[in-house]
Amino acid sequence: MKYFASGILASLLLSVPARSAGSDELSRAKSKVAFVYARLTGGLKPSPNELNTWAAQVVAATDKRAALLSIADEAVKMDSFYSVTVLDFAQLESNKDRALLDEAGTLSDLTATVVGLTRDEKDYRTILYDDIIYVPARAAYDAGSNTIYDILNTSVKNGTAQLSTSLKASTQTETTGLSVQAGIFTLRGFGSKYYEAGTNRGPVRFTFINYVCRDMEDLSDITVDTNSIRRDVDRKPGNDPAKFVNECRGCHFALDPMAGAFAFYDYIPPLKVTDAAPLLIATTPNAKTNRNNAVFPGGMTVKDDSWENNWLNSDIYKDLWEPSKAKGKGVKEFGEMIAATKMFPECMAKRAFKTICLGDGVKAIDKASIEKLSSDFVKGSYNMKALFKNAAVECGSRIGQ
Structure with a gap:
């Protein structure tokens, strides 16, 4: 379900040129108000009366950002938010x-x-x-x-x-x-997408993409010990040992011991749409977790749902993680470990920025905005509604500058 909001709209509003005082200041204020309201409500326009009133309030306000934040407060009352x-x-x-x-x-x-x-x-x-x-x-x-x-x-x-x-x-x-x-890890909406088939490494990867904004390659390190890599990973893929040494090990050294958190989980899709298909939780590792164990018999075997964070052993990435959460059991403690990272608030700020501002956050000004949003998110007790509002105000404030 979409309204008129689009990248074109946001680009046009963010590129409104600076003008002279008086009526031009009111015009800029209207553009800022329209942006904040539209981006939070999925593209809805304020009524002409609301637009005029709110724009006048922005012009008259000493604290322009506070004035825009009050408009954001009105926008998030709409169901389309x-x-x-x-x-x-x-x-x-x-x-x-x-x-x-x-x-x-x-x-x-x-x-x-x-x-x-x-x-x-x-x-x-x-x-x-x-x-x-x-x-x-x-x-x-x-x-x-x-x-x-x-x-x-x-x-x-x-x-x-x-x-x-x-x-x-x-x-x-x-x-x-x-x-x-x-x-989320014990909700059907998650399990039906990420626990089906595979070896349950996927849930780790997609949790990272969505909650720390990094894929496995972004955390690759080929200098760390490989003792925790599973038996299904070929140590000479395509008969080329160098590929494992220079590529595969860089992700698997940490992915494999962390994926143990999901060893008990499975989802089997229904044969018919009318069939029930619940999330399945065992008390021992599912067979799929240790399948293809003859590829490299000397590799690690998953015996329970314990996990370990080997990125803490990486000189490159250890500072991204909370040292007190180096290991644990099951998905609950895995989730607590992710939530405690420095990357989590940064990722939520980056995703909210992209949702509201339609930017990838690669420009210097965008990176500064995301850093501020992340800091405010932490100070505000991890309030997502406030994060969305702050993102709208952050980008709306730039219009005409």
């Missing part, structure tokens, strides 16, 4: 292609929990480890199906329901029936 802007933000982590979709599964327990934590201004770190889930307020949760979320999403798109008022907070303990409660 949640049903478009925040849902789009959440969608990027709900599928491997990081695509914005408009289909069944767009709203799920994963994306609904992102929306709910943002709406309720909760500490956003908890999305990675807490006993929390957001469910449609007037429907019974189904651990094997996404139907109740699809129905709500259809109602929101049809205008017969508002997403902002249709979700209620609950605990996974009283809702999912699973033996573990650990933020």
Whole structure:
């Protein structure tokens, strides 16, 4: 679901030239107001009366940013802030292609929990480890199906329901029936995308992409010990030992011992759309975790759900991590480790900046903005709603400068 918001709109608004005082100052203020409001509401325009009133307030204000922040406060009262802007933000982590979709599964327990934590201004770190889930307020949760979320999403798109008022907070303990409660990692919306088949290294990779804004290659280090690399990794791929030494080991030295957190998890898609397909949690490693064990029999075997952060042994990357969380067991402690990194608030700021400002954050001025947003995010107790508002004000303030 989209409104008129686009990269073209944002580019035009951000490129409004500086003008003289008086009426030109009011014109610039209107452009700033329109940008802040549109980017937060998914493209909605303020009414002419609102635009004129708010622009006049910006012109008269001594603190222009505070005036724009009050407009951001009004924008986030609109349901489209949640049903478009925040849902789009959440969608990027709900599928491997990081695509914005408009289909069944767009709203799920994963994306609904992102929306709910943002709406309720909760500490956003908890999305990675807490006993929390957001469910449609007037429907019974189904651990094997996404139907109740699809129905709500259809109602929101049809205008017969508002997403902002249709979700209620609950605990996974009283809702999912699973033996573990650990933020997104024990939600069907996550498991159905990342636990199917494979060797469960994927959940680590996509958690990194979405919550520390780094892929495996961004953390590669070929100088660290390789004793923790699994048996399914060929030490001479294509009969070329140098490829393993100079490439493969750089990621697997840390990826493999960390992926142990997900050793018990699996998801088997339904044969028919009417079949139930719940998230599966075992008490011992799934067979897929140790498959292809004859490739290099001397490699590591996964025996339980313990994990270790070998990046702390890397002279290049050790400063990115919290030393007190060097190892643990299961996905809950894994999530706590990710949430404690310096990279987490930086990543949330970068993603919010891209969502609101439609920029990749590579320019010097953008990097400075993201650094400020990250700092304010931490100081503000990891409040995602505030982060979105601050991003809109940060970029809106630049218009005409």
